[in-house]
Amino acid sequence: MRLKPFCIAIWIISWWLWPVHIFAQPMELSLADYDRLLRATYAAAQRGDLLELQTLAAELTAINQVRMPDGQTAHVDHRWLAEALAPSAPDTSAIAARLGALIDALPPSTAVVTDALKHWEAVLNEPPFNRDQSESWFTHFLDWLLDGLADLLPDLPDMPVTPTPGDPSWITPVAWGILAITALLFGGLIFFWARNMRRALRPVVGIAESGVEAEPVTFSQAQRMAEAARRAGDRRNAVRYLYLAALLWLDEQKLLSFQRELTNREYLSRLRDQPPLYTQLTPIIATFEAVWYGLQTIEEQAFRAYEQQVTTLIGQTGTKYEATA
Known part of the structure; x- marks a missing residue:
């Protein structure tokens, strides 16, 4: 029976110390999330929204450490924000100015850049940018034709390094055929290049003719x-x-x-x-x-x-x- 008061005293002490131990644990946040929370709190202070500002301030006050992109941690202390919000009519302009200074002092974060890259990737995956990159029938035809010409090249007769003027004997029918096919291929490439350029320029002309406003200059x-x-x-x-x-x-x-x-x-x-x-x-x-x-x-x-x-x-x-x- 004498042990009963002692056990009760230990239980009471443990009950009081347990929350202290729990809340003493550092709360960590990534730099990107910390930056977003700071900006949201800053915007609330700018608007004078005390309800949202107090909610976000409670989240900021609970943060003890910020995880940097290189893996290191930085200690932060936002108890000043809770003290600034303690009066019945807190100075939200001064709070916003101090939060703005904290935002300017933050090291660069890749979160905004990553989100922007994802946005542009989604744009580029839509027409007219997402053109089919698979090989066309013309590309397959060129591959087949060039493979055939490569098979013919070993059978070409030897040609003199310095042909005799006026002596066309070194120009064989196969050589004439190769020259003709090369000319056709070159002409075909120019034709398809011009057609693709015309298609590429067509949307630009359409926009210019539709009267859509460009970037404002005034x-x-x-x-x-x-x-x-x-x-x-x-x-x-x-x-x-x-x-x-x-x-x-x-x-x-x-x-x-x-x-x-x-x-x-x-x-x-x-x-x-x-x-x-x-x-x-x-x-x-x-x-x-x-x-x-x-x-x-x-x-x-x-x-x-x-x-x-x-x-x-x-x-x-x-x-x-x-x-x-």
């Missing part, structure tokens, strides 16, 4: 194409055209030179001396990369928040901007 064109994509339910292209509209607007206002060969990070680096503009363009680029390169689905509410970010940027950097939505 702010108004990008704005119009974004509105058309949104009405068609294509929010992914609408996000891209809105981003182009923002860049073209800044170019027209002489605030940022628009050059298609520049990357998104290069655009941001050119705005380091303009902190307000840098802060406004950063979440726009983050959403665009997640939707366009990361192939993430953007819901209507998130799209409207993104559209409002572009509207605010344009409204604060030039004349009054009237949203098309």
Whole structure:
């Protein structure tokens, strides 16, 4: 009976220490998944969605380690996020700025590139790119003909290295036949090459004649194409055209030179001396990369928040901007 209180005390101590042992175990996440979680939390902070932000913050706070592409692990600590969300009215702008800095500090991940390559692979497997690579009847015919000519070559008579001018005796009927067949093959190859080139160019001509708009070169064109994509339910292209509209607007206002060969990070680096503009363009680029390169689905509410970010940027950097939505 004296052992009973002792056993109860051991059970109580074990009951209290067991959760500590469980939660002390490090929670690991891959770099690609960690990057997606950071960007989702960043987008929620930008929208001011406290409910989603608190949910995602709980996931981030539970992470202790991040697995790098080379197999090494890096320790992370997001207790600051829980502390920032503790007040009744947390500063979501400051949280978003700190999350954005974390995203910029991340090492490059291959997840976005891999997803983009899969997307392009799916596109290239559709017409007109997925042309049948199997050998045609003409290729089989050429193989058969060349094999036959190879069988005839050992039977050709010896020809003098320097033929006598005016003496055609060295040109045998077999040689004439080979020359004629070679000329026919050469002509046939030119014919089929020209026909294939005509087929390849036909879709391009059709697109040019159908009046389809090319890439926008002005702010108004990008704005119009974004509105058309949104009405068609294509929010992914609408996000891209809105981003182009923002860049073209800044170019027209002489605030940022628009050059298609520049990357998104290069655009941001050119705005380091303009902190307000840098802060406004950063979440726009983050959403665009997640939707366009990361192939993430953007819901209507998130799209409207993104559209409002572009509207605010344009409204604060030039004349009054009237949203098309």
